Structure formats: structure tokens, C-alpha cells
Amino acid sequence: MSGLDGLPVPSRNWALFLDFDGTLVDLAPKPDLVEVPAGLTGLLQKLSTQLDGALAIVTGRELCDVDGFLRLMLPGAGIHGAELRRKMGDATIVMDDSRGxxxxxxxxxxxxxxxxxxxxxxxxxxxxxxxxxxxxxxxxxxxxxxxxxxxxxxxxxxxxxxxxxxxxKGADKGTGMERLMQAPPFSTRVPVFIGDDITDEDGFKFVKNHAGLAIKVGDGTSSADHRLSSPAAVFEWLMDMSAYFERKSRR
Ligand SMILES: [Mg+2]
Missing domain, CATH: 3.30.70.1020 (Trehalose-6-phosphate phosphatase related protein; domain 2)
Structure with a gap:
């Protein structure tokens, strides 16, 4: 596999961090109207196993909100890093002060x-x-x-x-990923982050500072080094990645 759109060949040593809205699902007029593509949940589950659990959602939403859409409690950082779940199925912890x-x-x-x-x-x-x-x-x-x-x-x-x-104050997708990277299964891995919005730039900055990979979805200025055109292209790339891991493990 040479990588889609010039993207690097995937590694099972990656920690894969995925934004939700505009990255895994198309944006909708209202947040509760997004539609999860058929097969996405199964694909994320499979990739998570292939990466030994090092696949996380990094979103502005509450993690429980994404759990409901995906029917899967993936590890992740919610509310732009203010919420944390280190392992699949664990409870979510609020990390920051929201008084007032x-x-x-x-x-x-x-x-x-x-x-x-x-x-x-x-x-x-x-x-x-x-x-x-x-x-x-x-x-x-x-x-x-x-x-x-x-x-x-x-x-x-x-x-x-x-x-x-x-x-x-201070909670952003970069701090969210930093917190996830403090413990297994994420620590010691190469962080890869895919996101589409301005708020994802903090995440891109974090992965680039940690010898990782920043992938921007769609148009617009970004510090990311790589691009995927749409959530559909993200889905396709993740499918290719999973198939590639599977082929490699059979050898
Ligand atoms: Mg987004």
C-alpha cells in the first residue's frame, strides 16, 4: 500500500486520534442530525483491535454523545480535551474547572x-x-x-x-491528546490526528511536536502536512489501513 493521496504507509505503532464531526461524519444543520455511515462502527472496532486499543475520539462533543452515535465507547478526549476516557468502556472523567x-x-x-x-x-x-x-x-x-x-x-x-x-481555560484538543498519551495503550506510540476544523489546529500542533502526523479534512488553511478531501475519503483511507494491517498480519 503506497498510501492514499500521498499519505504515509500506516504503522501498527500509531496512536490514531480521530475528530468526529466533519471527519468521521458529514456536518449537519444541527449536531443531533449527523448520520453515521454504514460500516463505520465495525471499522473503528476492528482498527482499535489492530492498534491494540490505541484509537481514540478527540471531539468537541461530550464523549457520551459520540458513544450514542457510534454505539461504541471508544477511548477519547471530549469537550475539547476537558473530558477524558483512557480505555474502551471506561467511565469519563472531567479534567478541568468549569465553575460559573x-x-x-x-x-x-x-x-x-x-x-x-x-x-x-x-x-x-x-x-x-x-x-x-x-x-x-x-x-x-x-x-x-x-x-x-x-x-x-x-x-x-x-x-x-x-x-x-x-x-x-486551557482545554483544547492538544491537551486532550497529551493526556491520552500519558498512559498505555497510547504512550510510546506515534500520534496521528485527523480533523477538519479550526479547533483541530491545537491537535495538529501537538502531533507535529511529537513527531506525529497531522491530517486535515477538506479545504482551508491548516498547519497539517496531509489532506483528505472529505469524511468519505477518511472512511476509505481507514478501510485501506485496516485491510493493510490484516494482510501484513497474515504474512
Ligand atoms: Mg470536526
């Missing part, structure tokens, strides 16, 4: 209540304000969130595709 979050939500909620296109996605240690259905309100939404978070020293804003997130 309820006050920020209470301040913001009445200000957006009049527009049903604005969606507040609540999580255990963060929340996301989605304005995908009202893109013309972007600047206003960013300003509202900035004002609401003011005075809460332990919280900060993060901007993504048609969304603004309020989350514990």
Missing part, C-alpha cells in the same frame, strides 16, 4: 431565545452556541458570548465552524 458555566448560560439564554435558528448545546463542562442556520449573526453571537464569559477567569471562548464554544 451555569451563570454564563443563564445570561446568554434569554438573549438568543427569540431566534429558533440559534442552538445552545449544553455539555457537562462547556456549552456550544451554534449559528449554522443564522450565519449572518456570527459577529453578534461572538460578541454576546464574549460579554457573557467576562469575569469568569477559569472559562474561555473558542471559535469553530459556525459555532462559538465556552469551555474551561
Amino acid at each position: 458555566l451555569a451563570d454564563v448560560i443563564a445570561e446568554l439564554e434569554p438573549l438568543i431565545a427569540g431566534d429558533p435558528r440559534l442552538i445552545l448545546q449544553l455539555k457537562s463542562a462547556a456549552f456550544t452556541l451554534h449559528y449554522r442556520l443564522a450565519p449572518e449573526r456570527e459577529t453578534e453571537m461572538r460578541d454576546l458570548a464574549a460579554r457573557a464569559v467576562k469575569g469568569h477567569e477559569n472559562l474561555e471562548l473558542m471559535f469553530g465552524k459556525m459555532m462559538v464554544e465556552v469551555k474551561p
